[in-house]
Amino acid sequence: MKSFRECITINTKKRREYINITSQVEDILKKSGIKEGLVLVNPMHITASCFINDDEQGLIQDFDEFLEKIAPYDVEKYRHHRTGEDNGDAHLKRQIFGREVVVAVTDGKLDFGTWEQIFYGEFDGKRNKRILVKIIGE
Amino acid sequence: MKSFRECITINTKKRREYINITSQVEDILKKSGIKEGLVLVNPMHITASCFINDDEQGLIQDFDEFLEKIAPYDVEKYRHHRTGEDNGDAHLKRQIFGREVVVAVTDGKLDFGTWEQIFYGEFDGKRNKRILVKIIGE
Amino acid sequence: MKSFRECITINTKKRREYINITSQVEDILKKSGIKEGLVLVNPMHITASCFINDDEQGLIQDFDEFLEKIAPYDVEKYRHHRTGEDNGDAHLKRQIFGREVVVAVTDGKLDFGTWEQIFYGEFDGKRNKRILVKIIGE
Numbered sequence: 001m002k003s004f005r006e007c008i009t010i011n012t013k014k015r016r017e018y019i020n021i022t023s024q025v026e027d028i029l030k031k032s033g034i035k036e037g038l039v040l041v042n043p044m045h046i047t048a049s050c051f052i053n054d055d056e057q058g059l060i061q062d063f064d065e066f067l068e069k070i071a072p073y074d075v076e077k078y079r080h081h082r083t084g085e086d087n088g089d090a091h092l093k094r095q096i097f098g099r100e101v102v103v104a105v106t107d108g109k110l111d112f113g114t115w116e117q118i119f120y121g122e123f124d125g126k127r128n129k130r131i132l133v134k135i136i137g138e
Numbered sequence: 139m140k141s142f143r144e145c146i147t148i149n150t151k152k153r154r155e156y157i158n159i160t161s162q163v164e165d166i167l168k169k170s171g172i173k174e175g176l177v178l179v180n181p182m183h184i185t186a187s188c189f190i191n192d193d194e195q196g197l198i199q200d201f202d203e204f205l206e207k208i209a210p211y212d213v214e215k216y217r218h219h220r221t222g223e224d225n226g227d228a229h230l231k232r233q234i235f236g237r238e239v240v241v242a243v244t245d246g247k248l249d250f251g252t253w254e255q256i257f258y259g260e261f262d263g264k265r266n267k268r269i270l271v272k273i274i275g276e
Numbered sequence: 277m278k279s280f281r282e283c284i285t286i287n288t289k290k291r292r293e294y295i296n297i298t299s300q301v302e303d304i305l306k307k308s309g310i311k312e313g314l315v316l317v318n319p320m321h322i323t324a325s326c327f328i329n330d331d332e333q334g335l336i337q338d339f340d341e342f343l344e345k346i347a348p349y350d351v352e353k354y355r356h357h358r359t360g361e362d363n364g365d366a367h368l369k370r371q372i373f374g375r376e377v378v379v380a381v382t383d384g385k386l387d388f389g390t391w392e393q394i395f396y397g398e399f400d401g402k403r404n405k406r407i408l409v410k411i412i413g414e
Contacts, residue, residue: 001139015197026155032227036139036141036274037139037141037274038176038178038272038274040192051233051237052184052237053229053233054184054229055195056218056221057217058216058217058218058219058220058221058226059216059217059218059229060227061217062216062217062218062229062230063233066209066230068235070208086259096233096234097233098236100174101237101238102178102238102240103141103178103180104178104180104270104272106143106272109269111143111272112182113181113182113183113184113268113270114182115183115184116184122223136274137139137274138139138141
């Protein structure tokens with residue numbers, strides 16, 4: 001069994017941002033030389049999500065609007081803010097969209113359907129954040 | 139390390155449908171000959187979810203009602219529909235219920251508790267859709 | 277390839293409870309002797325979630341309040357209760373927070389960012405429940 005690990009670093013301009021990281025994950029997969037196995041992609045932070053969906057800008061705005069409606073940014077609203085933070089909404093958005101994605105590797109490629117793309121969803125950005133890519137297989 | 143890959147194809151009669159695919163995943167696991175490892179089960183589409191819960195029809199209706207309330211089908215509502223699509227709700231439902239499940243394989247079997255069953259949740263059906271089953275282990 | 281399996285058993289005092297199980301998962305990882313690979317952590321029950329977030333009590337209360345608002349405990353509300361159960365809300369809460377986490381193992385440790393902690397979220401407790409930890413790698 002082989003394993004390979006690399007981080008992607010992202011610094012968003014906005015507090016919330018959705019970034020297609022598929023080609024970066026593909027590059028890491030190529031570097032690994034692994035042909036059959038599994039890739040795990042997860043933020044190393046707890047106010048962000050990795051998820052797989054369609055790269056269509058209207059849809060991404062729908063996602064953002066949905067998350068902001070269901071778990072709004074609100075300095076007054078969350079008990080978490082007693083610690084001095086203002087990102088309770090970001091922790092909740094992450095819970096709704098989940099943490100990680102696990103993707104099959106087949107013939108050295110991400111084993112994806114036509115429209116599957118990996119996104120990093122940042123909910124409390126403007127700082128350097130790391131995404132972990134771990135590949136196991138052979 | 140061994141790996142095995144097979145797709146399950148499903149064509150739902152209704153737009154939204156929840157199908158227990160546990161026995162199909164078990165059949166693929168048997169075929170693989172893998173005794174210890176992990177199984178990844180994911181739709182190759184972005185308007186569907188694989189998830190694990192109880193096979194009880196009232197509960198499945200509760201799930202459907204919840205998703206339809208929180209992310210309703212609505213031709214006018216979503217920016218994604220500027221592309222000509224009408225399935226913005228289905229992309230959102232998929233985000234809430236997640237994409238994939240990862241299941242342990244122990245002694246050649248899905249390592250499940252009593253009530254765990256694998257479902258394919260389709261939110262924009264009536265077409266052929268593929269579910270990827272990837273198994274790694276030995 | 278090596279694999280290792282162990283269960284954690286938890287009996288909560290309250291119906292809903294959020295328990296940090298990181299050190300228990302770390303102990304199992306050490307016992308396994310696996311240095312590079314993946315760990316899967318999932319409840320063997322369908323009214324609970326394993327998830328990764330910050331161990332901050334205000335935040336945990338925010339999570340609980342959010343889940344109770346979006347999928348409230350209500351004996352009258354769910355079709356699932358025709359079976360005699362009263363835990364329809366717990367199945368829904370589990371769907372929102374997800375089932376499992378998959379964590380990278382690097383140099384014999386959980387490959388975590390600074391604030392990542394593994395939680396077991398119980399939504400229908402006061403009974404013995406099992407959490408499966410399955411590790412593969414070498």
